[in-house]
Amino acid sequence: MVVNLDLSFYSWDLLRSFVISGLIFSVKLTIVATIGGILFGTMLALARLSGPIWLARLATIYVNGMRSVPALMVILWFFLLVPPGFYQLLPGGIEHRAEYSAYVTFIAFEAAYFGEIVRAGISSVSGGQANAGRALGMSYVQNMRYVIFPQAWRTMIPVFLTQVIILFQDTSLVYAIGAYDMLKGFETAGRNFSRPVEAYLLAAVVFFVICFALSKAANRLNQRVAIIR
Template structure:
Protein backbone atom coordinates (compact mmCIF):
# COMPACT_ATOMS: atom_id res chain seq x y z
CA UNK A 1 0.00 0.00 0.00
CA UNK A 2 2.87 2.40 0.76
CA UNK A 3 4.12 2.03 -2.82
CA UNK A 4 0.87 3.19 -4.41
CA UNK A 5 1.06 6.37 -6.45
CA UNK A 6 -2.26 7.83 -7.62
CA UNK A 7 -0.69 10.89 -9.23
CA UNK A 8 -0.31 9.13 -12.58
CA UNK A 9 -4.02 9.63 -13.27
CA UNK A 10 -4.73 12.97 -14.96
CA UNK A 11 -7.24 14.34 -17.44
CA UNK A 12 -5.07 13.33 -20.40
CA UNK A 13 -5.17 9.67 -19.34
CA UNK A 14 -8.87 9.87 -18.47
CA UNK A 15 -9.77 11.34 -21.87
CA UNK A 16 -7.61 8.83 -23.77
CA UNK A 17 -8.48 5.62 -21.95
CA UNK A 18 -11.09 5.87 -19.20
CA UNK A 19 -13.73 8.10 -20.79
CA UNK A 20 -14.32 5.77 -23.73
CA UNK A 21 -14.90 2.84 -21.40
CA UNK A 22 -17.12 4.89 -19.10
CA UNK A 23 -19.33 5.94 -22.02
CA UNK A 24 -19.76 2.33 -23.15
CA UNK A 25 -20.59 1.18 -19.61
CA UNK A 26 -23.32 3.83 -19.38
CA UNK A 27 -24.61 2.97 -22.85
CA UNK A 28 -24.69 -0.73 -21.99
CA UNK A 29 -26.54 0.00 -18.74
CA UNK A 30 -29.16 2.19 -20.42
CA UNK A 31 -29.76 -0.13 -23.38
CA UNK A 32 -29.88 -3.24 -21.20
CA UNK A 33 -32.28 -1.54 -18.79
CA UNK A 34 -34.69 -0.34 -21.49
CA UNK A 35 -34.47 -3.56 -23.49
CA UNK A 36 -34.66 -5.69 -20.36
CA UNK A 37 -37.77 -3.91 -19.08
CA UNK A 38 -39.55 -4.20 -22.44
CA UNK A 39 -38.70 -7.88 -22.91
CA UNK A 40 -39.19 -8.54 -19.19
CA UNK A 41 -42.69 -7.02 -19.29
CA UNK A 42 -43.62 -9.28 -22.21
CA UNK A 43 -42.29 -12.31 -20.32
CA UNK A 44 -44.22 -11.30 -17.20
CA UNK A 45 -47.45 -10.92 -19.17
CA UNK A 46 -46.85 -14.31 -20.77
CA UNK A 47 -46.41 -15.93 -17.35
CA UNK A 48 -49.56 -14.26 -16.04
CA UNK A 49 -51.66 -15.05 -19.10
CA UNK A 50 -52.82 -18.41 -17.76
CA UNK A 51 -52.19 -20.05 -21.15
CA UNK A 52 -49.70 -22.90 -21.11
CA UNK A 53 -48.49 -22.14 -24.62
CA UNK A 54 -47.23 -18.81 -23.23
CA UNK A 55 -46.48 -19.56 -19.58
CA UNK A 56 -44.31 -22.64 -20.15
CA UNK A 57 -41.70 -21.13 -22.53
CA UNK A 58 -41.61 -17.88 -20.54
CA UNK A 59 -41.10 -19.77 -17.26
CA UNK A 60 -38.35 -21.94 -18.77
CA UNK A 61 -36.59 -18.85 -20.14
CA UNK A 62 -36.76 -16.87 -16.91
CA UNK A 63 -35.76 -19.72 -14.61
CA UNK A 64 -33.05 -20.85 -17.01
CA UNK A 65 -31.44 -17.42 -17.23
CA UNK A 66 -31.66 -16.85 -13.48
CA UNK A 67 -29.95 -20.19 -12.84
CA UNK A 68 -26.80 -19.43 -14.84
CA UNK A 69 -24.04 -16.92 -13.87
CA UNK A 70 -24.03 -13.85 -16.10
CA UNK A 71 -20.35 -14.23 -16.95
CA UNK A 72 -21.06 -17.70 -18.36
CA UNK A 73 -23.86 -16.36 -20.58
CA UNK A 74 -21.53 -13.60 -21.79
CA UNK A 75 -18.82 -16.12 -22.67
CA UNK A 76 -21.23 -18.58 -24.30
CA UNK A 77 -22.77 -15.98 -26.58
CA UNK A 78 -19.42 -14.46 -27.50
CA UNK A 79 -17.75 -17.80 -28.24
CA UNK A 80 -20.62 -19.77 -29.80
CA UNK A 81 -22.26 -17.19 -32.08
CA UNK A 82 -20.57 -17.40 -35.50
CA UNK A 83 -18.60 -14.42 -36.78
CA UNK A 84 -20.97 -14.23 -39.74
CA UNK A 85 -23.67 -12.91 -37.40
CA UNK A 86 -21.65 -9.81 -36.57
CA UNK A 87 -20.83 -9.27 -40.25
CA UNK A 88 -24.54 -8.65 -40.84
CA UNK A 89 -24.33 -5.56 -38.60
CA UNK A 90 -22.60 -2.48 -40.11
CA UNK A 91 -19.19 -2.32 -38.45
CA UNK A 92 -20.14 -5.29 -36.30
CA UNK A 93 -16.93 -7.19 -36.93
CA UNK A 94 -14.93 -4.37 -35.35
CA UNK A 95 -17.12 -4.24 -32.24
CA UNK A 96 -17.90 -7.90 -31.78
CA UNK A 97 -17.34 -7.88 -28.01
CA UNK A 98 -19.44 -4.75 -27.44
CA UNK A 99 -22.35 -5.97 -29.59
CA UNK A 100 -22.20 -9.38 -27.91
CA UNK A 101 -22.30 -7.69 -24.50
CA UNK A 102 -25.36 -5.60 -25.37
CA UNK A 103 -27.36 -8.57 -26.70
CA UNK A 104 -26.35 -10.74 -23.76
CA UNK A 105 -27.23 -8.15 -21.13
CA UNK A 106 -30.66 -7.42 -22.62
CA UNK A 107 -31.48 -11.14 -22.79
CA UNK A 108 -30.14 -11.86 -19.31
CA UNK A 109 -31.54 -8.85 -17.47
CA UNK A 110 -34.98 -9.43 -19.02
CA UNK A 111 -35.33 -12.48 -16.77
CA UNK A 112 -34.77 -10.39 -13.64
CA UNK A 113 -36.90 -7.48 -14.77
CA UNK A 114 -39.60 -10.00 -15.63
CA UNK A 115 -39.83 -11.16 -12.03
CA UNK A 116 -39.94 -7.55 -10.82
CA UNK A 117 -42.72 -6.75 -13.29
CA UNK A 118 -44.67 -9.87 -12.41
CA UNK A 119 -44.52 -9.07 -8.69
CA UNK A 120 -45.54 -5.47 -9.39
CA UNK A 121 -48.53 -6.51 -11.49
CA UNK A 122 -49.66 -9.01 -8.87
CA UNK A 123 -49.43 -6.31 -6.19
CA UNK A 124 -52.31 -4.39 -7.79
CA UNK A 125 -55.66 -5.07 -6.16
CA UNK A 126 -57.78 -7.66 -7.93
CA UNK A 127 -60.71 -5.30 -7.53
CA UNK A 128 -59.18 -2.90 -10.04
CA UNK A 129 -58.83 -5.69 -12.56
CA UNK A 130 -62.47 -6.61 -12.09
CA UNK A 131 -63.47 -2.95 -12.38
CA UNK A 132 -61.76 -2.74 -15.75
CA UNK A 133 -63.56 -5.84 -16.94
CA UNK A 134 -66.87 -4.40 -15.72
CA UNK A 135 -66.24 -1.40 -17.96
CA UNK A 136 -65.87 -3.74 -20.93
CA UNK A 137 -62.08 -3.50 -21.23
CA UNK A 138 -60.13 -6.29 -22.84
CA UNK A 139 -57.15 -7.91 -21.08
CA UNK A 140 -54.74 -5.76 -23.10
CA UNK A 141 -56.65 -2.53 -22.39
CA UNK A 142 -56.87 -3.39 -18.70
CA UNK A 143 -53.13 -3.91 -18.50
CA UNK A 144 -52.25 -0.84 -20.57
CA UNK A 145 -54.59 1.67 -18.93
CA UNK A 146 -55.05 0.45 -15.35
CA UNK A 147 -52.59 -2.18 -14.13
CA UNK A 148 -49.21 -1.36 -15.71
CA UNK A 149 -49.19 2.40 -14.93
CA UNK A 150 -49.78 1.68 -11.24
CA UNK A 151 -47.39 -1.26 -11.23
CA UNK A 152 -44.59 0.82 -12.77
CA UNK A 153 -44.99 3.51 -10.11
CA UNK A 154 -44.78 0.92 -7.35
CA UNK A 155 -41.75 -0.74 -8.92
CA UNK A 156 -39.65 2.35 -9.71
CA UNK A 157 -37.32 1.95 -6.67
CA UNK A 158 -36.81 -1.76 -7.34
CA UNK A 159 -36.23 -1.20 -11.06
CA UNK A 160 -33.65 1.48 -10.28
CA UNK A 161 -31.94 -0.78 -7.76
CA UNK A 162 -31.71 -3.53 -10.38
CA UNK A 163 -30.26 -0.97 -12.80
CA UNK A 164 -27.52 -0.14 -10.29
CA UNK A 165 -26.71 -3.84 -9.98
CA UNK A 166 -26.70 -4.01 -13.78
CA UNK A 167 -24.14 -1.19 -13.92
CA UNK A 168 -21.90 -3.09 -11.52
CA UNK A 169 -22.25 -6.21 -13.65
CA UNK A 170 -21.08 -4.37 -16.78
CA UNK A 171 -17.55 -4.90 -15.49
CA UNK A 172 -17.97 -8.58 -16.42
CA UNK A 173 -17.68 -7.78 -20.13
CA UNK A 174 -13.98 -7.37 -19.41
CA UNK A 175 -13.90 -11.18 -19.78
CA UNK A 176 -14.53 -10.92 -23.54
CA UNK A 177 -12.38 -7.85 -24.12
CA UNK A 178 -15.17 -5.28 -24.47
CA UNK A 179 -13.90 -1.77 -23.81
CA UNK A 180 -15.85 -0.81 -20.69
CA UNK A 181 -14.94 1.36 -17.69
CA UNK A 182 -12.83 -1.37 -16.08
CA UNK A 183 -11.02 -2.05 -19.35
CA UNK A 184 -10.23 1.66 -19.66
CA UNK A 185 -8.60 1.77 -16.23
CA UNK A 186 -6.81 -1.53 -16.88
CA UNK A 187 -5.39 -0.31 -20.20
CA UNK A 188 -4.14 2.94 -18.67
CA UNK A 189 -2.60 1.05 -15.74
CA UNK A 190 -0.71 -1.37 -17.98
CA UNK A 191 0.61 1.33 -20.28
CA UNK A 192 1.88 3.50 -17.43
CA UNK A 193 2.99 0.62 -15.21
CA UNK A 194 0.42 1.40 -12.49
CA UNK A 195 -1.85 -1.64 -12.63
CA UNK A 196 -2.60 -1.80 -8.90
CA UNK A 197 -3.45 1.88 -8.72
CA UNK A 198 -5.64 1.63 -11.82
CA UNK A 199 -7.73 -1.23 -10.42
CA UNK A 200 -8.03 0.54 -7.06
CA UNK A 201 -9.22 3.73 -8.74
CA UNK A 202 -11.71 1.74 -10.81
CA UNK A 203 -13.13 0.25 -7.60
CA UNK A 204 -13.43 3.73 -6.10
CA UNK A 205 -15.32 5.01 -9.16
CA UNK A 206 -17.73 2.06 -9.09
CA UNK A 207 -18.26 2.51 -5.34
CA UNK A 208 -18.89 6.27 -5.50
CA UNK A 209 -21.32 5.98 -8.39
CA UNK A 210 -23.26 3.02 -7.02
CA UNK A 211 -23.34 4.35 -3.45
CA UNK A 212 -24.56 7.74 -4.66
CA UNK A 213 -27.23 6.22 -6.87
CA UNK A 214 -28.34 3.86 -4.08
CA UNK A 215 -28.77 6.84 -1.76
CA UNK A 216 -30.89 8.63 -4.37
CA UNK A 217 -33.07 5.55 -4.79
CA UNK A 218 -33.65 5.38 -1.02
CA UNK A 219 -34.71 9.03 -1.02
CA UNK A 220 -37.05 8.39 -3.94
CA UNK A 221 -38.50 5.32 -2.24
CA UNK A 222 -39.22 7.39 0.88
CA UNK A 223 -41.00 10.06 -1.18
CA UNK A 224 -43.10 7.48 -3.00
CA UNK A 225 -44.07 5.94 0.35
CA UNK A 226 -45.25 9.37 1.57
CA UNK A 227 -47.31 9.94 -1.59
CA UNK A 228 -49.05 6.63 -1.02
Protein backbone atom coordinates in the same frame (compact mmCIF):
# COMPACT_ATOMS: atom_id res chain seq x y z
CA MET B 1 4.67 -6.31 1.42
CA VAL B 2 4.30 -2.52 1.32
CA VAL B 3 2.66 -0.88 -1.70
CA ASN B 4 3.78 2.65 -2.48
CA LEU B 5 0.98 4.54 -4.15
CA ASP B 6 1.93 7.09 -6.79
CA LEU B 7 -0.75 9.77 -6.50
CA SER B 8 0.65 11.58 -9.54
CA PHE B 9 -0.86 8.73 -11.57
CA TYR B 10 -4.30 10.26 -11.05
CA SER B 11 -5.00 12.99 -13.57
CA TRP B 12 -7.64 14.23 -15.97
CA ASP B 13 -5.44 13.29 -18.92
CA LEU B 14 -5.45 9.71 -17.69
CA LEU B 15 -9.25 9.64 -17.56
CA ARG B 16 -9.63 11.36 -20.91
CA SER B 17 -7.12 9.11 -22.69
CA PHE B 18 -8.11 5.73 -21.30
CA VAL B 19 -11.27 5.76 -19.23
CA ILE B 20 -13.88 8.12 -20.72
CA SER B 21 -14.53 6.02 -23.83
CA GLY B 22 -14.90 2.91 -21.67
CA LEU B 23 -17.25 4.73 -19.29
CA ILE B 24 -19.38 5.85 -22.24
CA PHE B 25 -19.69 2.25 -23.43
CA SER B 26 -20.56 1.04 -19.92
CA VAL B 27 -23.30 3.68 -19.63
CA LYS B 28 -24.63 2.90 -23.12
CA LEU B 29 -24.66 -0.80 -22.33
CA THR B 30 -26.54 -0.11 -19.09
CA ILE B 31 -29.14 2.06 -20.84
CA VAL B 32 -29.67 -0.30 -23.78
CA ALA B 33 -29.84 -3.37 -21.53
CA THR B 34 -32.28 -1.60 -19.20
CA ILE B 35 -34.66 -0.53 -21.99
CA GLY B 36 -34.41 -3.83 -23.85
CA GLY B 37 -34.58 -5.84 -20.65
CA ILE B 38 -37.71 -4.05 -19.44
CA LEU B 39 -39.49 -4.47 -22.78
CA PHE B 40 -38.57 -8.14 -23.13
CA GLY B 41 -39.09 -8.72 -19.43
CA THR B 42 -42.59 -7.21 -19.58
CA MET B 43 -43.51 -9.65 -22.34
CA LEU B 44 -42.16 -12.51 -20.24
CA ALA B 45 -44.15 -11.33 -17.22
CA LEU B 46 -47.39 -11.03 -19.20
CA ALA B 47 -46.80 -14.46 -20.73
CA ARG B 48 -46.42 -15.98 -17.27
CA LEU B 49 -49.43 -14.17 -15.82
CA SER B 50 -52.02 -14.39 -18.56
CA GLY B 51 -50.61 -16.26 -21.53
CA PRO B 52 -51.51 -19.74 -22.76
CA ILE B 53 -50.18 -22.56 -20.59
CA TRP B 54 -47.49 -23.56 -23.09
CA LEU B 55 -46.28 -19.97 -23.41
CA ALA B 56 -46.31 -19.44 -19.65
CA ARG B 57 -44.22 -22.57 -19.19
CA LEU B 58 -41.71 -21.50 -21.83
CA ALA B 59 -41.41 -18.07 -20.19
CA THR B 60 -40.96 -19.70 -16.78
CA ILE B 61 -38.23 -22.00 -18.08
CA TYR B 62 -36.45 -19.03 -19.68
CA VAL B 63 -36.62 -16.86 -16.57
CA ASN B 64 -35.58 -19.60 -14.17
CA GLY B 65 -32.83 -20.74 -16.52
CA MET B 66 -31.30 -17.29 -16.91
CA ARG B 67 -31.52 -16.60 -13.19
CA SER B 68 -29.79 -19.87 -12.38
CA VAL B 69 -26.54 -19.32 -14.30
CA PRO B 70 -23.82 -16.68 -13.82
CA ALA B 71 -23.96 -13.67 -16.14
CA LEU B 72 -20.36 -14.28 -17.17
CA MET B 73 -21.25 -17.74 -18.45
CA VAL B 74 -24.07 -16.34 -20.59
CA ILE B 75 -21.74 -13.68 -21.99
CA LEU B 76 -19.14 -16.28 -22.94
CA TRP B 77 -21.74 -18.64 -24.42
CA PHE B 78 -23.11 -16.03 -26.77
CA PHE B 79 -19.71 -14.66 -27.71
CA LEU B 80 -18.28 -18.10 -28.50
CA LEU B 81 -21.29 -19.82 -30.04
CA VAL B 82 -22.51 -17.14 -32.48
CA PRO B 83 -20.61 -17.55 -35.77
CA PRO B 84 -18.26 -14.65 -36.53
CA GLY B 85 -19.84 -14.33 -39.98
CA PHE B 86 -23.04 -13.13 -38.34
CA TYR B 87 -21.34 -9.93 -37.28
CA GLN B 88 -20.37 -9.16 -40.86
CA LEU B 89 -24.03 -8.31 -41.46
CA LEU B 90 -23.96 -5.60 -38.78
CA PRO B 91 -22.45 -2.08 -38.93
CA GLY B 92 -18.80 -2.19 -37.99
CA GLY B 93 -18.54 -5.89 -38.74
CA ILE B 94 -16.35 -8.30 -36.82
CA GLU B 95 -14.42 -5.45 -35.17
CA HIS B 96 -17.43 -4.75 -32.94
CA ARG B 97 -18.16 -8.40 -32.16
CA ALA B 98 -17.57 -7.97 -28.42
CA GLU B 99 -19.80 -4.89 -28.19
CA TYR B 100 -22.70 -6.50 -30.07
CA SER B 101 -22.37 -9.66 -27.96
CA ALA B 102 -22.50 -7.55 -24.81
CA TYR B 103 -25.67 -5.71 -25.88
CA VAL B 104 -27.58 -8.84 -26.85
CA THR B 105 -26.39 -10.87 -23.88
CA PHE B 106 -27.27 -8.24 -21.29
CA ILE B 107 -30.72 -7.63 -22.77
CA ALA B 108 -31.44 -11.38 -22.73
CA PHE B 109 -30.01 -11.86 -19.24
CA GLU B 110 -31.52 -8.81 -17.57
CA ALA B 111 -34.95 -9.51 -19.08
CA ALA B 112 -35.27 -12.43 -16.67
CA TYR B 113 -34.73 -10.14 -13.67
CA PHE B 114 -36.79 -7.23 -14.97
CA GLY B 115 -39.53 -9.70 -15.88
CA GLU B 116 -39.75 -10.89 -12.29
CA ILE B 117 -39.94 -7.29 -11.10
CA VAL B 118 -42.78 -6.57 -13.53
CA ARG B 119 -44.60 -9.76 -12.56
CA ALA B 120 -44.33 -8.90 -8.87
CA GLY B 121 -45.50 -5.34 -9.54
CA ILE B 122 -48.56 -6.47 -11.48
CA SER B 123 -49.38 -9.09 -8.85
CA SER B 124 -49.20 -6.42 -6.13
CA VAL B 125 -52.21 -4.62 -7.62
CA SER B 126 -55.37 -5.97 -6.02
CA GLY B 127 -57.66 -8.10 -8.14
CA GLY B 128 -60.48 -5.70 -7.44
CA GLN B 129 -58.80 -3.09 -9.62
CA ALA B 130 -58.78 -5.41 -12.63
CA ASN B 131 -62.38 -6.45 -11.94
CA ALA B 132 -63.41 -2.78 -11.81
CA GLY B 133 -61.78 -2.18 -15.19
CA ARG B 134 -63.58 -5.15 -16.71
CA ALA B 135 -66.85 -3.95 -15.20
CA LEU B 136 -66.38 -0.67 -17.06
CA GLY B 137 -66.10 -2.59 -20.31
CA MET B 138 -62.35 -2.29 -20.74
CA SER B 139 -60.47 -4.84 -22.81
CA TYR B 140 -57.45 -6.70 -21.41
CA VAL B 141 -55.05 -4.25 -23.07
CA GLN B 142 -56.99 -1.20 -21.87
CA ASN B 143 -57.19 -2.64 -18.36
CA MET B 144 -53.44 -3.15 -18.27
CA ARG B 145 -52.68 0.26 -19.78
CA TYR B 146 -55.02 2.44 -17.77
CA VAL B 147 -55.61 0.54 -14.52
CA ILE B 148 -52.93 -2.03 -13.70
CA PHE B 149 -49.68 -0.64 -15.08
CA PRO B 150 -50.00 2.93 -13.70
CA GLN B 151 -50.30 1.48 -10.19
CA ALA B 152 -47.71 -1.25 -10.72
CA TRP B 153 -45.07 1.10 -12.17
CA ARG B 154 -45.13 3.22 -9.05
CA THR B 155 -44.08 0.16 -7.08
CA MET B 156 -41.62 -1.14 -9.67
CA ILE B 157 -39.58 1.99 -10.41
CA PRO B 158 -37.46 1.95 -7.21
CA VAL B 159 -36.78 -1.78 -7.70
CA PHE B 160 -35.89 -1.14 -11.33
CA LEU B 161 -33.34 1.43 -10.25
CA THR B 162 -31.81 -1.02 -7.79
CA GLN B 163 -31.50 -3.57 -10.59
CA VAL B 164 -29.90 -0.92 -12.82
CA ILE B 165 -27.20 -0.43 -10.18
CA ILE B 166 -26.46 -4.15 -10.26
CA LEU B 167 -26.52 -4.04 -14.05
CA PHE B 168 -23.98 -1.22 -14.18
CA GLN B 169 -21.68 -3.16 -11.88
CA ASP B 170 -22.06 -6.26 -14.04
CA THR B 171 -21.00 -4.39 -17.19
CA SER B 172 -17.43 -4.95 -15.99
CA LEU B 173 -17.91 -8.62 -16.94
CA VAL B 174 -17.62 -7.78 -20.65
CA TYR B 175 -13.93 -7.40 -19.89
CA ALA B 176 -13.82 -11.21 -20.37
CA ILE B 177 -14.68 -10.97 -24.08
CA GLY B 178 -12.43 -8.00 -24.81
CA ALA B 179 -15.03 -5.21 -24.89
CA TYR B 180 -13.58 -1.83 -23.94
CA ASP B 181 -15.65 -0.91 -20.90
CA MET B 182 -14.73 1.35 -18.01
CA LEU B 183 -12.84 -1.36 -16.11
CA LYS B 184 -10.89 -2.21 -19.25
CA GLY B 185 -9.95 1.46 -19.57
CA PHE B 186 -8.53 1.53 -16.05
CA GLU B 187 -6.73 -1.78 -16.61
CA THR B 188 -5.17 -0.44 -19.83
CA ALA B 189 -4.01 2.73 -18.10
CA GLY B 190 -2.49 0.76 -15.23
CA ARG B 191 -0.68 -1.54 -17.63
CA ASN B 192 0.68 1.28 -19.79
CA PHE B 193 2.04 3.19 -16.79
CA SER B 194 2.96 0.09 -14.76
CA ARG B 195 0.67 1.25 -11.92
CA PRO B 196 -2.03 -1.49 -11.73
CA VAL B 197 -2.76 -0.97 -8.02
CA GLU B 198 -3.53 2.73 -8.49
CA ALA B 199 -5.62 1.97 -11.57
CA TYR B 200 -7.82 -0.64 -9.90
CA LEU B 201 -8.11 1.50 -6.75
CA LEU B 202 -9.40 4.43 -8.80
CA ALA B 203 -11.77 2.10 -10.68
CA ALA B 204 -13.24 0.96 -7.37
CA VAL B 205 -13.71 4.58 -6.27
CA VAL B 206 -15.48 5.54 -9.52
CA PHE B 207 -17.77 2.49 -9.35
CA PHE B 208 -18.57 3.34 -5.73
CA VAL B 209 -19.39 6.99 -6.46
CA ILE B 210 -21.69 6.16 -9.38
CA CYS B 211 -23.46 3.28 -7.64
CA PHE B 212 -23.78 5.18 -4.35
CA ALA B 213 -25.41 8.11 -6.15
CA LEU B 214 -27.86 5.76 -7.86
CA SER B 215 -28.63 3.99 -4.58
CA LYS B 216 -29.45 7.33 -2.93
CA ALA B 217 -31.80 8.10 -5.80
CA ALA B 218 -33.44 4.69 -5.33
CA ASN B 219 -33.92 5.39 -1.62
CA ARG B 220 -35.57 8.72 -2.38
CA LEU B 221 -37.93 7.06 -4.82
CA ASN B 222 -38.79 4.45 -2.21
CA GLN B 223 -39.63 7.21 0.25
CA ARG B 224 -41.84 9.00 -2.28
CA VAL B 225 -43.65 5.80 -3.18
CA ALA B 226 -44.22 5.11 0.53
CA ILE B 227 -45.72 8.59 0.97
CA ILE B 228 -48.01 8.17 -2.05
CA ARG B 229 -49.24 4.87 -0.67
